[in-house]
Amino acid sequence: MQFMALIYAAEGSAEHYPGGPDKMMADYYAYTEEAKSAGVMVAGDALQPISTATSIRERDGKTSLTDGPFAETKEQLGGYYLLECKDLDEAIKWAGKIPTAKNGTIEVRPVMIWDQ
Amino acid sequence: MSPIEAELTRIVRANSGQILSALIKTTQDFSLAQDALQDAIAQALTQWADDGVPKNGGAWLYTSARRRAIDRIRKEQRHHADTTQQILTDLLDDQPDIAEWEQDIPDERLRLIFTCCHPALNMDAQVALTLRTLGGLSVREIARAFLASETTIGQRITRAKQKIKSAKIPYEIPEQEDIQARRDGVLKTIYLIFNESYTAYEGQSLTREDLANEAIRLGAILQKLDPNPETSGLLCLMRLTHARRAARQDADGNFVPLEKQDRTLWDHDEISDAHAQLLTTFTKGQFGPFQIQAAISALHCLAESWQETDWQQIYALYGALAAYDPSPIIQLNQAVALANMGGLNKALEQLNTLAAELAHYQPFYAARADILSRTGQEKLAQNDYDKAIELSQNQVEKRFLFQMKSALAASLKKNK
Numbered sequence: 134m135q136f137m138a139l140i141y142a143a144e145g146s147a148e149h150y151p152g153g154p155d156k157m158m159a160d161y162y163a164y165t166e167e168a169k170s171a172g173v174m175v176a177g178d179a180l181q182p183i184s185t186a187t188s189i190r191e192r193d194g195k196t197s198l199t200d201g202p203f204a205e206t207k208e209q210l211g212g213y214y215l216l217e218c219k220d221l222d223e224a225i226k227w228a229g230k231i232p233t234a235k236n237g238t239i240e241v242r243p244v245m246i247w248d249q
Numbered sequence: 250m251s252p253i254e255a256e257l258t259r260i261v262r263a264n265s266g267q268i269l270s271a272l273i274k275t276t277q278d279f280s281l282a283q284d285a286l287q288d289a290i291a292q293a294l295t296q297w298a299d300d301g302v303p304k305n306g307g308a309w310l311y312t313s314a315r316r317r318a319i320d321r322i323r324k325e326q327r328h329h330a331d332t333t334q335q336i337l338t339d340l341l342d343d344q345p346d347i348a349e350w351e352q353d354i355p356d357e358r359l360r361l362i363f364t365c366c367h368p369a370l371n372m373d374a375q376v377a378l379t380l381r382t383l384g385g386l387s388v389r390e391i392a393r394a395f396l397a398s399e400t401t402i403g404q405r406i407t408r409a410k411q412k413i414k415s416a417k418i419p420y421e422i423p424e425q426e427d428i429q430a431r432r433d434g435v436l437k438t439i440y441l442i443f444n445e446s447y448t449a450y451e452g453q454s455l456t457r458e459d460l461a462n463e464a465i466r467l468g469a470i471l472q473k474l475d476p477n478p479e480t481s482g483l484l485c486l487m488r489l490t491h492a493r494r495a496a497r498q499d500a501d502g503n504f505v506p507l508e509k510q511d512r513t514l515w516d517h518d519e520i521s522d523a524h525a526q527l528l529t530t531f532t533k534g535q536f537g538p539f540q541i542q543a544a545i546s547a548l549h550c551l552a553e554s555w556q557e558t559d560w561q562q563i564y565a566l567y568g569a570l571a572a573y574d575p576s577p578i579i580q581l582n583q584a585v586a587l588a589n590m591g592g593l594n595k596a597l598e599q600l601n602t603l604a605a606e607l608a609h610y611q612p613f614y615a616a617r618a619d620i621l622s623r624t625g626q627e628k629l630a631q632n633d634y635d636k637a638i639e640l641s642q643n644q645v646e647k648r649f650l651f652q653m654k655s656a657l658a659a660s661l662k663k664n665k
Contacts, residue, residue, distance in 0.1 A: 134417055220419035221369055222427075243416050 135175060135244040136216045136224035141208040142237025144182055150236050160232040168216065173227055179212035208237060215244070253297050257306070261290060264307030265385030266470070268314055270357035273420060275339050276318055279410040283382070285321060289313035311354045315340060358383065359474040360420050362467075365409075366435040367418045374409035375438045376445075381406050383470070384463045394460045395445065422475075432475065436483050436539065439467050443487050461491050481530040482540030488523035489546040492516040504649040508555045520550045538573040541566050560590040577606040581613055588620050596620055611640040615650060618657075627661050 150157040161179075168174035188199040202209060214231065218224040221241070228239045250258070265286065272282035289310045303309040319340050365379040376395075380386045386394075392402040412418065423431040443464035446457045468484040496510035505511075524547050530540060545566050552558040567583035580603055588596035600617050607613035618633035634654035641647045 220417045220421075221367075222419050222421075222423070224417075225369070 134218060134220070134246075136218050136221075136228075137242050137244055138214045138216055138224070138228045138231060139210055139240045139242070140212045140214075140231060140233045140237065141240065142211050142233050143207050144209055144211075146236050150232070157232055164230055164232060167230070168214065168227065173216050173218060175215040175217050177212070177214040180210065183209050211237070251298075253302065254294065256302050257290065257293055257297065260302075260306035260310065262385040264310060264354065266358050266361065266383040267354045267356050268307065268311045269382050270361035271311065271355040272314060272318060274355070274357040274360065276322070276336055277420065279382070279413055281318060281321055282314075283410075285314045285318035286310065288317040288321075292317075307354060356474070358470060359422050362435055362471060362474075363422055363431055364413060364418060364420050366431075366438045367413075368431070368434050369416060369418055370409050370412060372438065372441065374405055374412075376442055377402055377405045378409045379438060379467065380442065380463065383467060386463065390459070394457065428475075432477060432480070435471060436480060439464050439471070440483060440487070440539075442467070443490075447490070458494070461487070461494070465491060478530050478533045478535045479537040479539050481526065482537060482543045485523045485527040485530065486539055486543035486546055488519060488526075489543060489550050492519040492523065492550065498645070502645060503652075504645045506649070507549060512554070515550065520547075523547075524551065536569075538570055541570045541573075545570075558589070560586050564590060577603045578610070578612075581607060581610075581616060585616050585620075588623070593620055593624050597624065609640060611637050611642075611646075614640065615653075618653070622657050627657055630657055 147154040147157050165174065165177060168177075183202045186200075186202045188201060188203050190197050190199075211233070214227075216224060216227050218227060221243075224241050224243075228234065228241045231239050233239065268286055269282050272285060273279055276282055276285075292313055293306075293310060297303070297306075319337065322337055322340070361383055362379070365382060366375045370378070377391055380391050380394075381388065388399050388403050388406065391397075392399040395402065413420075422428070443461055446459075446461035446464065465484065465487050468480065468487055472480045472484055493507075493510065493515050495516070496512065496514040497505055499505055523543075527540070527543050527547055545563055548559050548563055548566075564583060564586040567579055567586055571579045571583065580599065584596045584599040584603075587599065597617070597620050600613070600620065603613065614633040614637035618630045618637060621627070621630035621633060631654060634650055634657065638647055638650045638654070641650060
């Protein structure tokens with residue numbers, strides 16, 4: 134079963150990562166390698182900062198764009214991993230190892246499976 | 250309720266945890282298992298009225314529920330064919346001999362406990378689901394005990410079952426490396442159920458006692474299936490607390506504090522039994538917060554009177570407890586023990602350091618009011634009683650605090 138691990142953190146929080154930003158990059162690299170070799174990793178990416186975000190809505194047939202993220206909150210979606218795990222407990226274990234769990238929040242949700 | 254209905258209710262309560270846990274193990278589906286058991290109960294109601302109550306009612310329900318589960322799976326169209334087939338094969342494979350109705354129900358309750366108390370479910374959901382599945386309480390009974398509507402409790406349980414299924418919360422005993430943390434979570438849920446029973450509301454005492462008994466039963470099941478000193482400690486703590494219940498309210502429903510309780514009303518057999526269990530638990534040498542709280546409770550239970558209580562040991566035990574949990578509430582209790590050892594001024598000093606943190610905590614003001622009045626500072630004591638009355642959520646307690654305040658005012662007048 135696939136689980137999406139969404140990585141939320143305040144922007145610029147890499148500075149506050151225990152050991153600093155370089156340590157964070159190294160930890161992410163190590164984590165990705167570990168997830169790959171365990172056969173858990175399906176996909177994963179980091180996103181550009183929210184200054185690059187555009188939000189799109191269509192109402193009454195009209196498309197409107199807003200400069201900025203969907204919600205103005207302190208912690209923003211910064212990246213994700215798509216993980217293949219047997220159940221929630223395994224997904225929680227892998228999500229807990231994502232470096233940003235140390236200074237942000239990881240939200241885990243199973244990917245919807247559509248009935249045939 | 251007819252005698253058959255009463256007997257059926259008793260059998261359901263005693264066996265539903267085991268029946269459901271076994272059914273969920275095979276079907277991997279909480280809702281299906283619960284529906285199948287519900288069908289079996291309905292069937293029992295008519296069939297037992299004609300044929301009488303079977304010798305082993307629990308096994309009868311289990312066998313019947315299994316057959317209902319098979320029927321339901323066969324009718325279900327939306328299941329994936331291959332998994333459905335596997336579940337059906339499993340169910341049919343160890344089909345018990347129906348003529349006998351005597352086979353043992355497999356006991357998978359430990360899986361059920363850990364799944365119902367999974368930390369990915371919120372606390373309210375854990376409590377409702379645990380009582381419903383393991384305790385076999387009806388939605389109505391749970392709603393009554395928590396002073397909530399049946400709709401609210403029903404939705405809470407449905408949502409919890411939905412999350413277990415959709416988020417794929419496993420139906421498993423946690424791995425060795427996780428089991429301690431997960432067990433702590435289970436103990437917390439059981440203790441919450443127990444404490445809920447002690448939030449006394451007028452006219453609710455009966456239902457509430459059921460809840461306390463249920464928490465004790467859950468603790469005993471957990472201790473039987475997964476023996477652990479802390480589980481045993483919690484069980485002792487609940488038993489010791491519950492053994493004093495008859496003295497906690499007077500005939501008019503007024504709250505009676507420990508200090509003024511008639512100790513002959515306590516269940517002394519239960520106390521000595523729980524105390525013996527606690528001593529055996531201590532020999533394991535793995536102490537923890539529940540065992541310490543149980544030890545404190547035991548010292549109260551074994552004291553001949555309030556005055557003869559071993560405050561010195563209680564004071565030390567609160568110190569040990571604070572090492573596990575540096576909460577200001579534990580420090581408050583420690584200060585009270587200190588006051589009872591005679592250190593009134595020191596206790597007051599300690600209390601004042603907690604004033605900011607406990608500014609909205611009723612027992613803080615009640616405790617400080619008591620110590621203030623004992624050190625001759627009646628005016629300040631009255632202010633604290635006022636504050637405590639204002640913060641109290643509960644009529645029985647409010648009435649008690651009001652009495653304390655009135656008694657203080659009366660003694661002030663007399664001395665003038």
